[in-house]
Amino acid sequence: MSTVRGARERARIEVTAAIKDEARRMLAAEGAAKLSLRAVARELGMVSSALYRYFPSRDELLTALIVDAYDSVGAAAEEADARARAAGAPPRARWAEVCGAFRAWALAHPHEYSLIYGSPVPGYSAPLDTVGPAARAANALIGIVRAAHQGRGIALPPLPAALRAEAERMTADFAEGLPPEVTAALVAAWGQLVGLVSCEVFGQFNRVVEDRDAFFAHAAGQLGHAVGLPSV
Amino acid sequence: MSTVRGARERARIEVTAAIKDEARRMLAAEGAAKLSLRAVARELGMVSSALYRYFPSRDELLTALIVDAYDSVGAAAEEADARARAAGAPPRARWAEVCGAFRAWALAHPHEYSLIYGSPVPGYSAPLDTVGPAARAANALIGIVRAAHQGRGIALPPLPAALRAEAERMTADFAEGLPPEVTAALVAAWGQLVGLVSCEVFGQFNRVVEDRDAFFAHAAGQLGHAVGLPSV
DNA sequence: CCAAATAGAGAGCAGTGCTCTTGTTTTGGT
DNA sequence: ACCAAAACAAGAGCACTGCTCTCTATTTGG
Structure with a gap:
């Protein structure tokens, strides 16, 4: 059931986890008010719009956290x-x-x-x-x-x-x-x-x-x- | 001690109160996250920078509230x-x-x-x-x-x-x-x-x-x- | 092998807090 | 009464935000 089908799926899981980890880091460091999608994306070396492929909004990211x-x-x-x-x-x-x-x-x-x-x-x-x-x-x-x-x-x-x-x-x-x-x-x-x-x-x-x-x-x-x- | 000296001082008190009232309205309506200085200023018919004469920052306004x-x-x-x-x-x-x-x-x-x-x-x-x-x-x-x-x-x-x-x-x-x-x-x-x-x-x-x-x-x-x- | 799904990049919009500069008005001392 | 000083308002602008849209590259599955 949880078999990862291909490289793409594996990458998606990893990127999703990386986003959450970075977001959690920023949350712990500065609080929810200062947690910004753009900063997370920047830190991960991606562009902010790419992040929306993983979390449809900032609130969804927060909900995951x-x-x-x-x-x-x-x-x-x-x-x-x-x-x-x-x-x-x-x-x-x-x-x-x-x-x-x-x-x-x-x-x-x-x-x-x-x-x-x-x-x-x-x-x-x-x-x-x-x-x-x-x-x-x-x-x-x-x-x-x-x-x-x-x-x-x-x-x-x-x-x-x-x-x-x-x-x-x-x-x-x-x-x-x-x-x-x-x-x-x-x-x-x-x-x-x-x-x-x-x-x-x-x-x-x-x-x-x-x-x-x-x-x-x-x-x-x-x-x-x-x-x-x-x-x- | 609380004698108001002139028209300017009176106006300052009134404007300060108006800002707080409007801010409180927005706070009650939407919550602290959605409270914006610019929106308050807009609602009061002033420009946002003018508001900084009364509250040096958004946080100060929040503190007053x-x-x-x-x-x-x-x-x-x-x-x-x-x-x-x-x-x-x-x-x-x-x-x-x-x-x-x-x-x-x-x-x-x-x-x-x-x-x-x-x-x-x-x-x-x-x-x-x-x-x-x-x-x-x-x-x-x-x-x-x-x-x-x-x-x-x-x-x-x-x-x-x-x-x-x-x-x-x-x-x-x-x-x-x-x-x-x-x-x-x-x-x-x-x-x-x-x-x-x-x-x-x-x-x-x-x-x-x-x-x-x-x-x-x-x-x-x-x-x-x-x-x-x-x-x- | 090729169409479809997916991922990323970039530009752009509307909004934010805040600063700086530029005129205007009120104030208080001479 | 005048005039410098202080207070005020306005506008432009900076750096940032969430989010959308379009365009291109890549991976996938039939």
Whole structure:
């Protein structure tokens, strides 16, 4: 299925990858605003119009980078969890590791983080191609909570009536098997985790939090508590 | 001190305001990426170079809009709190109102929200002029917790040793009088609130959360609980 | 082997931020 | 009241952007 038919096809794959690599380099160096097709083409020794054979617009290139970024952060989260699980870590520790890996990835790739969790840059774009990869990091957290629930069970206070149906729908959609209260707490915790990391990456904590490592570790631990993970 | 000296000075103030108004209109309509000095100038019937007499660069204009946006969201938060307090609402209800006002402002002004809580758009910029206005909304929440603490007192579990000094420093810096545990929880709650709202505004909850009102109300209530506000 | 598909190059359009120069108007001190 | 100085507006221009179009060379598959 993925057999490369000829030299042309092979070249196309290589050039496409080279474009993305160069674009990612510029993104990391200067941010999405300064990423220009012409500069990428120039750096690759081609003319800008030739680049449109590979990406029909700047936004499509950005979308490709977005998908890659989601995959990258998702992989980082999954690897952190795999390591923790291999070391026999309890759910709470796995949770902390995954949150920490998410934050570390964001701090190491601030511009890519901005691209996916910051303001949507290119008009809008990127609705459907990205939902799969986007879920990877969150799914790592869901997996931890699911494991903990299948272990000794998780119990949280009942939800307000207004949220019960919605929580059951969410559970059926992407967290099958969890109690609805846990699903709701999990989604909230995900949003809150993104907030903590965004505040740090985007500078909202600049003259506020100094010891960011300690602060985040504690806050992430609290999030683990909020979704019902046992304390040790 | 604010006496306008002559016709020229008056005109300058008016033109400056007109530029900001038009820029804000375009920002709200199309987003920061599509905001162009030339378009603003064109709409105002002036030539683009003339605009540089009022704002030395596009980034400076954006910074001015950022400051205004911080003020706007801060005012919305303060007004919501004032209304709730006038109605004799307990701290927990005031907290919910302010969180709700923050979210409502964000949903009503998504592009301005992106400007201040999304990725920093123009290179970087905007470090010092903005810290004052930026704190208004957060200060509203601090005020609520302070009032609750001075009322019946707030007690939270002790902090891990690694965070104690940092929490005391933060308390001294901007939350004088609160227990350090509460300060730490407050800062975390602020980041988490920003995360919940950002996820909603930036579309991270798109195929995830449907009943956003109910979900946010519950999550904001949990944040109120996390900072130690009594349950009713 | 040759028509069709594909890739690249170059020119060009409309738009951008920003600078510099050239006149014009308002201001404030003498 | 006058006049230099300051502030302002306008226009031309530079270097850049995304994107389209046309033209030519190359590779492909029937």
